Amino acid sequence: MGMYRSLCLYGWFFLFIMRGSVSGQNNPGGTIVLYNQVFSTAGNDPDMILPASGARFTESGLLLNGKGALARLNKYYALAARLVRYRVRFSADAVAVFQSDQQDFKAQVDMAHKSIGIDTKPQTGKTVAFLNPKHDYLVEVHRDYQTAMLKLVDLHTGDTDSVTATMDGQGGVRAGAAGPGFFVGLQHDYYCFGLAEGSGIWIQQLMVLSKACNVKLLLYGDSITEPEGYFPTSVFSASWTQLIRQQIPGTVITSGRGGTTINELLMRIKNELPFVKARYVMVTIGTNGGNTEENLGALVEYIRSQGAIPILNNIPANESGSQVPVNAVIEKVRQRYKIKGARFDHATSLAFDGAVVDKTTMWHEDYDFGQIYHHPNKKGSRLMYLQTLTDIPEIYE
Structure with missing residues (x-):
């Protein structure tokens, strides 16, 4: 039954x-x-x-x-x-x-x-x-x-x-x-x-x-947190999620899904987090929209209700600059709940200020409708990982 x-x-x-x-x-x-x-x-x-x-x-x-x-x-x-x-x-x-x-x-x-x-x-x-x-x-x-x-x-x-x-x-x-x-x-x-x-x-x-439970860190997000979908196997170990997994003393598991928003994240986290259980839950979401203060607040509160410490990251820079207003909302929510997050937009921007994407940090996606630069490549992944060392060092303790 x-x-x-x-x-x-x-x-x-x-x-x-x-x-x-x-x-x-x-x-x-x-x-x-x-x-x-x-x-x-x-x-x-x-x-x-x-x-x-x-x-x-x-x-x-x-x-x-x-x-x-x-x-x-x-x-x-x-x-x-x-x-x-x-x-x-x-x-x-x-x-x-x-x-x-x-x-x-x-x-x-x-x-x-x-x-x-x-x-x-x-x-x-x-x-x-x-x-x-x-x-x-x-x-x-x-x-x-x-x-x-x-x-x-x-x-x-x-x-x-x-x-x-x-x-x-x-x-x-x-x-x-x-x-x-x-x-x-x-x-x-x-x-x-x-x-x-x-x-x-x-x-x-x-x-x-x-395949894991009682983990040190659980990473949530969209395609940026799912590099297994686009990274070549030969360099997959150099993707940012895997660099973090390699360096943290303890078990780390990811839950990324390309093309999704915070709405889908809220759906699946309720099927996963209560069973897996984590000390820290790191979220990198907003590339595809949906990041309202209400939604982000609900996510932070749900993570806390499960006994985990929420980490809310800035989304990386991209070719359209859409990360700027999204990250302003993320920062506002971080301040409201007094939580931390990695400034991935700084790590992937030309002046390290989160404004204009450094295209050398992103895979080049050549489509008929435009040239896309918003999935971190090996260089971008390395810089994002290094950003976590300064912004959220406690996850490596």
Whole structure:
């Protein structure tokens, strides 16, 4: 039956052999359950959005038997290190899909051809000889920053296999691209699962987990806090979020989502922070609008309500100069709540005053509608990291 559990665990195996609840207070960096639902005939789950037809609850779990039918977990997540785990039984002819609602990421389990794969160009996949329609399986879809993994575990034999694909960003766009890149997808927003071909699949349990809990620092933001989407893999370790992760004594995890505003941030932080728990929560938001004093105040107050210390950063400089009025509002809110923040606009501007962007600190995005400079490159990331050393040194203690 559906319930949230504050379990902080070192490995997935313990979820199936332990009884009762386990406190996460003494297990920094471990795995924690964000959502857990066992499906049966007992009733519907209000967090599940089912297709109009081809889905029903049975004693064997949530049955999807309509071709192309997709179910969606209506819980919004953006943690860069997380996984979703399904306990599933497949019909002998089933082709099951596990994807994001934005379709930027899609994985398949093909019982008929005994194979698993991730949609990339070319396809990332392999044959899995132990697939058996009489067995139950754990299907896990992992995201670990730029890397995605589809893992399959046979619950009757213990056999396991997996496929992995790593996102390789282009850096900039067209004239500014550092390379061709390799697109995998970042599993944006909402988890979906369904039946592409065959008679049916039975989802017996669905669980979402963070790969870290009781962390020192949790970073929130838009695409600026999601460099795994555009940084080339060869230099991803030099992105600003990773530089911070490398230097802080303690566990750090990020939750960035490109194209979003503070409104979406407020949605997802309520699905993540109460379970993950953090000493500091660093927010870099406002590139895409939405930063009113009311919204920022609500965010700061929510972070404090969860026992964390809020840090509200200035957004970096960009080609249009839109950071200037946004950062004025951010500064006003910082003063109101007496909180700190890193002046990322100073680090990425020509005169280090937050006014005019230093284009050498940004990836060059060459679009028909204009030339964009607002995603920090390796140089910009280094300067942003150095800015945190002077503006918020306590996070490194």
